[in-house]
Structures are given as C-alpha cells and as structure tokens.
Amino acid sequence: MKFRYAMVCSSNQNRSMEAHSLLKRQGFEVCSYGTGSHVKLPGPSLREPNIYDFGTPYKQMFDDLRRKDPELYKRNGILPMLKRNSGVKLAPQRWQDNAVDGFFDIVFTFEEKVFDMVIEDLHNRDHILMKSVLIINLEVKDNHEEAAVGARLALDLCLEIEAADSWEESIDDILTAFEKQNRRKLLYSISFY
Missing domain, CATH: 3.40.50.2300 (Response regulator)
Incomplete structure (x- = not known):
C-alpha cells in the first residue's frame, strides 16, 4: 500500500x-x-453518557462499563466495540x-x-x-x-x-x-x- x-x-x-x-x-x-473534547459513550440514558478523556485505554473503559452494568453495555454493543477497539490500539486519540x-x-x-x-x-x-x-x-x-x-x-x-x-x-x-x-x-x- x-x-x-x-x-x-x-x-x-x-x-x-x-x-x-x-x-x-x-x-x-x-x-x-x-x-x-472527550470520548463520549452511551450511558443508561441520553442525559447520562459515559465520558472519558482521550488517551484513556479502551481496556479501562471496558472494565469501567462492565463494572457499572454489564448487561446494558453488552446489549447496546458498547462492550464488544471497546473489545474490538482495544485489539486495534491502546487508547483513543x-x-x-x-x-x-x-x-x-x-x-x-x-x-x-x-x-x-x-x-x-x-x-x-x-x-x-x-x-x-x-x-x-x-x-x-x-x-x-x-x-x-x-x-x-x-x-x-x-x-x-x-x-x-x-x-x-x-x-x-x-x-x-x-x-x-x-x-x-x-x-x-x-x-x-
């Protein structure tokens, strides 16, 4: 390429x-x-997003959301997305x-x-x-x-x-x-x- x-x-x-x-x-x-200005992921409602600083490792976000509500974040696809992301690079830029x-x-x-x-x-x-x-x-x-x-x-x-x-x-x-x-x-x- x-x-x-x-x-x-x-x-x-x-x-x-x-x-x-x-x-x-x-x-x-x-x-x-x-x-x-931040990484914003869906939360339990539109008014309650999960907000992280750029540079926060995807694994840390994954662990945080899995601790908060594993069923919600698995069902809405956020945990699989973060798992995919952590396989591509360490953290969002x-x-x-x-x-x-x-x-x-x-x-x-x-x-x-x-x-x-x-x-x-x-x-x-x-x-x-x-x-x-x-x-x-x-x-x-x-x-x-x-x-x-x-x-x-x-x-x-x-x-x-x-x-x-x-x-x-x-x-x-x-x-x-x-x-x-x-x-x-x-x-x-x-x-x-």
Whole structure:
C-alpha cells in the first residue's frame, strides 16, 4: 500500500475504529481519531453518557462499563466495540493533537461536521511541507451496523484510489463512479501539510 490513511469521527470511537480495524486487517497504514473534547459513550440514558478523556485505554473503559452494568453495555454493543477497539490500539486519540503522527495522504470523515472540523484544523496549521492531503466525507449513521457498512465502503474507495496511477488526476472520476455505484454522496476537499 502506498498511502497513509486517517479515519476520523466525532467522539464515540465507533465509525472511525470500525474502518481502522478493517483497513488494518487488509494491510493498510491507517490511524483513527476523534474530534470531540472527550470520548463520549452511551450511558443508561441520553442525559447520562459515559465520558472519558482521550488517551484513556479502551481496556479501562471496558472494565469501567462492565463494572457499572454489564448487561446494558453488552446489549447496546458498547462492550464488544471497546473489545474490538482495544485489539486495534491502546487508547483513543484526538485529531487536533495528532501532530506527532506526522501527515496523512487521505483522511476519511464519517459526518459533515467532522469533515468541516478537519478542514478547519488543517487550514489553521502551518503548511511547512506543502504536501497535499485528500479529505473525504462518507456520511455514515452512528450505529454498529452502519459503521460496518461504512468501513467496507471506505475500504472499497481506498482500493480504488490505490489502484489509480495518480489520485490527483483521477479523483473526480473515482468519486463520481463510487457515488453512482453505491448511491452515496461524498464531500471532498484537498488541503496541505
């Protein structure tokens, strides 16, 4: 594989980690991030989410929720999600703090507000390398089933981009064909490092 990918979602670590997990298993160089101020996982009610700092190990979140209400968090898919996540990496990372990770060739987001945040963040950074980065938004509903579908679609799109001689020259055609084939509207932009 020739590109370095980032998968970015808001703060709950479902969509980006599902895509990260799938792409990693397929041999891609990939990282994943959230953009919120904290990691927010569903709680017993909408008004009672479980909130963790970025950098809190997934295993620690898993143990905490298993201690609080194992049946609830197993039934709503949070415990299996955290178990999957801990098999991919130690802890969630925040996009805005990823300067130590270097740069990415392609960044996927899974909701428009995150797409806007990533573009704004890249715009506000010092453009030292003047290396292009492609940002693609693939809108995916935030549930476990849709996250799996979104991850597969992201993988398919990565394979298409990887197969191109020059993504810069063929990205319009690749994305148009993808939208038509999958009946999904994409947003994309190019920024720089």
